[in-house]
Amino acid sequence: MIKFLLEKDTWQEVFDSLSKNKLRSILTMVGVWWGILLLISLLGSSRGIENNFNRMFENYATNSLFLSGGNTSMPFKGYQEGRKIKLNLDDAKKIKENVEGVEYVLPSHQLQITLSRKSLSASFIGKGEFPFNDVLAKKDLLWGRYINQTDIDEHKKVIVISEDVYKQLFEKDENPIGKIVYGENLGFTVIGVYKVVNFGGPQIDVDIPFTTSQQIFGRGNTIDWMTITGYENFDINQIDADVKLLLKNIHSIHPDDNRGLFGFNLGDRFDQITGFLTGMQFLTWFVGIATLIAGVFAIGGILLISVKERTKEIGVRRALGATPFLIKRQIIIESIAISLIAGFLGIISGGLILMLVNKTLGIGEDAFMRNPSVSIAIVFFALLIVITLGTLIGLIPAFKATSVKPIDALREE
Amino acid sequence: MLEIRELHKSYPIGGSSLHVLKGINLSVKDGEMVAIMGSSGSGKSTLLNIIGMLDEADSGEYILDDLPIKDLTEKKAAVYRNKFLGFIFQSFNLINYKTALENVALPLYYQGVNRKERQQQAMFHLGKVGLTDWAKHLPKELSGGQNQRVAIARALAANPKLLLADEPTGALDTKTSYEIMEFIQQLNDEGKTILMVTHEEDIANMCKRIVRLRDGVIMEDKKVTQVRAEHYV
Numbered sequence: 257m258i259k260f261l262l263e264k265d266t267w268q269e270v271f272d273s274l275s276k277n278k279l280r281s282i283l284t285m286v287g288v289w290w291g292i293l294l295l296i297s298l299l300g301s302s303r304g305i306e307n308n309f310n311r312m313f314e315n316y317a318t319n320s321l322f323l324s325g326g327n328t329s330m331p332f333k334g335y336q337e338g339r340k341i342k343l344n345l346d347d348a349k350k351i352k353e354n355v356e357g358v359e360y361v362l363p364s365h366q367l368q369i370t371l372s373r374k375s376l377s378a379s380f381i382g383k384g385e386f387p388f389n390d391v392l393a394k395k396d397l398l399w400g401r402y403i404n405q406t407d408i409d410e411h412k413k414v415i416v417i418s419e420d421v422y423k424q425l426f427e428k429d430e431n432p433i434g435k436i437v438y439g440e441n442l443g444f445t446v447i448g449v450y451k452v453v454n455f456g457g458p459q460i461d462v463d464i465p466f467t468t469s470q471q472i473f474g475r476g477n478t479i480d481w482m483t484i485t486g487y488e489n490f491d492i493n494q495i496d497a498d499v500k501l502l503l504k505n506i507h508s509i510h511p512d513d514n515r516g517l518f519g520f521n522l523g524d525r526f527d528q529i530t531g532f533l534t535g536m537q538f539l540t541w542f543v544g545i546a547t548l549i550a551g552v553f554a555i556g557g558i559l560l561i562s563v564k565e566r567t568k569e570i571g572v573r574r575a576l577g578a579t580p581f582l583i584k585r586q587i588i589i590e591s592i593a594i595s596l597i598a599g600f601l602g603i604i605s606g607g608l609i610l611m612l613v614n615k616t617l618g619i620g621e622d623a624f625m626r627n628p629s630v631s632i633a634i635v636f637f638a639l640l641i642v643i644t645l646g647t648l649i650g651l652i653p654a655f656k657a658t659s660v661k662p663i664d665a666l667r668e669e
Numbered sequence: 670m671l672e673i674r675e676l677h678k679s680y681p682i683g684g685s686s687l688h689v690l691k692g693i694n695l696s697v698k699d700g701e702m703v704a705i706m707g708s709s710g711s712g713k714s715t716l717l718n719i720i721g722m723l724d725e726a727d728s729g730e731y732i733l734d735d736l737p738i739k740d741l742t743e744k745k746a747a748v749y750r751n752k753f754l755g756f757i758f759q760s761f762n763l764i765n766y767k768t769a770l771e772n773v774a775l776p777l778y779y780q781g782v783n784r785k786e787r788q789q790q791a792m793f794h795l796g797k798v799g800l801t802d803w804a805k806h807l808p809k810e811l812s813g814g815q816n817q818r819v820a821i822a823r824a825l826a827a828n829p830k831l832l833l834a835d836e837p838t839g840a841l842d843t844k845t846s847y848e849i850m851e852f853i854q855q856l857n858d859e860g861k862t863i864l865m866v867t868h869e870e871d872i873a874n875m876c877k878r879i880v881r882l883r884d885g886v887i888m889e890d891k892k893v894t895q896v897r898a899e900h901y902v
């Protein structure tokens with residue numbers, strides 16, 4: 257068998273048969289090529305989208321939750337319903353001390369702030385933050401830096417703005433670092449510009465030092481939000497429940513009142529997105545495989561059209577002394593050769609498409625996908641499917657023509 | 670060379686069956702040139718195909734070159750066909766995407782002859798039918814007569830003992846028919862045994878013996894004086 261595969265004659269026969277039945281060969285190849293191309297570009301693109309999400313995730317501590325006070329919806333311990341709950345720094349401390357599994361509790365203020373510069377002005381939602389926020393929800397900084405400890409200690413009037421703010425207040429390509437913007441009748445020095453990634457809640461466009469906002473807005477001990485992260489091996493949902501229980505206790509909120517505290521849990525969001533990604537992958541495989549199968553069936557159709565012609569040829573070959581084994585072997589090799597060639601073309605053009613997609617969609621900060629690619633294993637798997645199906649379908653005429661008497665094969669017109 | 674006794678063959682048609690050969694007895698010696706004649710549907714092709722192992726008889730004996738041909742596996746049959754038999758068909762049956770030379774070389778491929786040797790032998794046989802210059806042409810670029818000459822060269826390539834021809838001149842005009850017959854007569858002169866089916870009396874008379882079929886049996890079997898085709902060309 258090995259000797260047979262190495263013989264020039266074998267491949268000469270394959271080459272003759274393929275090159276002299278051009279239409280049949282080309283149509284067959286187009287079917288396989290298209291299937292592989294689609295599978296590879298779809299899987300690659302979905303991988304690219306996934307990569308992009310992963311890149312967004314990688315800056316976030318996924319086992320974190322956000323909490324703020326809400327309005328009670330039930331009367332409790334002599335309090336009327338509709339009471340506004342205000343969280344404070346003591347709460348943060350108590351949570352850290354009492355809830356098992358809590359790693360960090362990061363308090364922040366939420367601010368409504370109107371910023372102006374030269375003749376431009378606009379209103380934004382901002383936050384008074386600690387530097388540590390940059391660890392929990394790492395900012396994708398386009399310029400400059402985030403708030404640091406000195407800013408906190410010295411109550412500095414510095415500001416980190418989002419790309420949107422930058423676009424509204426600055427000229428295109430203008431370097432904003434060190435420039436002054438005005439808010440609350442004070443001048444803030446811009447120290448950084450970040451890109452917004454939002455997983456829920458209002459979009460935050462402005463960050464100033466916590467201590468600065470405490471002072472300017474006269475906030476005293478009160479806070480609006482807490483970001484709570486758990487240790488890696490603790491279930492964030494359990495922490496979520498424990499924290500809420502504690503806060504309800506402190507603030508005299510009815511245990512069944514779900515409105516008294518408002519919060520969301522990043523773990524849940526990630527699960528949702530991961531679920532979406534899995535769904536997308538599944539869909540891609542489904543579509544890709546379906547296309548491959550359709551492609552192979554198309555080949556089958558084309559081969560069947562040529563079966564009659566082939567059957568007669570096979571009859572002639574048998575009359576000249578070809579054994580059924582020789583005939584089947586030849587046709588299988590032909591099928592494999594054609595699937596392989598088309599498969600490789602599919603892989604190459606699929607790869608080119610991914611490169612093109614990467615060039616057009618995968619470049620820049622707003623990129624929808626990143627580094628779209630497929631694994632070698634997937635490529636081999638796809639090739640294997642194509643070769644297997646291609647061979648099986650190639651066998652139809654071979655079996656048809658060798659299972660009848662040669663005279664019946666010869667009689668086909 | 671070949672010996673046939675009480676050969677029967679029927680074809681199933683719908684529910685019933687059509688009894689085509691009803692006990693054929695035929696014996697052909699080395700070097701004979703036999704024409705098989707009979708009206709259309711009398712079973713000439715059926716007989717020839719059984720002799721060629723392309724089809725199987727229902728019952729009866731068939732011995733080819735001292736080998737009983739019975740219940741052969743398809744593999745064995747293929748090997749015998751390759752070694753002993755050469756076929757010439759009415760519709761040539763050349764492989765349309767192969768050149769004249771490649772077509773002639775094909776039986777040698779199945780004999781396991783190496784490429785170079787194949788080309789040489791095929792070229793030699795093409796030369797014998799006068800088509801050296803047409804070696805690289807495809808069947809569609811050749812005339813009917815030329816195609817049949819390629820088919821003859823192909824039948825000869827494997828150096829068979831017995832040549833079977835089913836209406837080899839059936840698709841050709843008279844003049845071309847005689848040219849083809851001239852080649853076939855030459856082959857017979859060189860010692861090949863030839864069995865051919867024909868409808869035409871003049872072609873049959875160019876053989877050395879005429880067997881007439883009717884109603885599934887041999888009605889007449891006689892030696893004739895061979896008319897040489899070259900007188901007509």
Ligand SMILES: Nc1ncnc2c1ncn2[C@@H]1O[C@H](COP(=O)(O)OP(=O)(O)OP(=O)(O)O)[C@@H](O)[C@H]1O
Nearest residue numbers: 680681687689707708709710711712713714715716
């Ligand atoms: N595969 C088949 N199935 C059913 N009937 C068949 C088959 N082959 C031949 N026959 C029938 O058997 C009979 C003999 O056929 P055959 O081809 O041997 O005739 P023939 O003498 O060669 O005729 P022709 O001169 O027209 O070629 C015909 O009636 C034909 O219809």
Ligand SMILES: [Mg+2]
Nearest residue numbers: 713714715835
């Ligand atoms: Mg006939």
